[in-house]
Amino acid sequence: MYTLWLPEQYPTECRASAFAFATSIGRFVGAGITFLVGAGVSYYHTIGTPVALTSLAFLVACSYCHSEKRPKANYFLLRTYQWST
Numbered sequence: 382m383y384t385l386w387l388p389e390q391y392p393t394e395c396r397a398s399a400f401a402f403a404t405s406i407g408r409f410v411g412a413g414i415t416f417l418v419g420a421g422v423s424y425y426h427t428i429g430t431p432v433a434l435t436s437l438a439f440l441v442a443c444s445y446c447h448s449e450k451r452p453k454a455n456y457f458l459l460r461t462y463q464w465s466t
Contacts, residue, residue, distance in 0.1 A: 414435070417431075418431045418432065418435065421434065
């Protein structure tokens with residue numbers, strides 16, 4: 382449903398720039414984490430500890446998502462979904 386509604390909300394240039402920005406940020410973060418894990422392997426002389434430490438990022442993300450207040454459903458989107466089915 383979002384793929385049908387959001388393209389009409391923003392111009393193509395804005396959506397393309399946002400997609401490129403999000404993709405680039407993900408690649409830079411992924412490359413940085415790869416180098417940090419490599420440095421951790423060099424420091425700890427094992428791969429287990431650095432890989433286990435990467436789970437901290439997931440724990441932080443899970444605690445953030447769990448503590449965040451969930452917004453109520455958008456009435457417009459619910460009505461649009463009901464009309465399309």
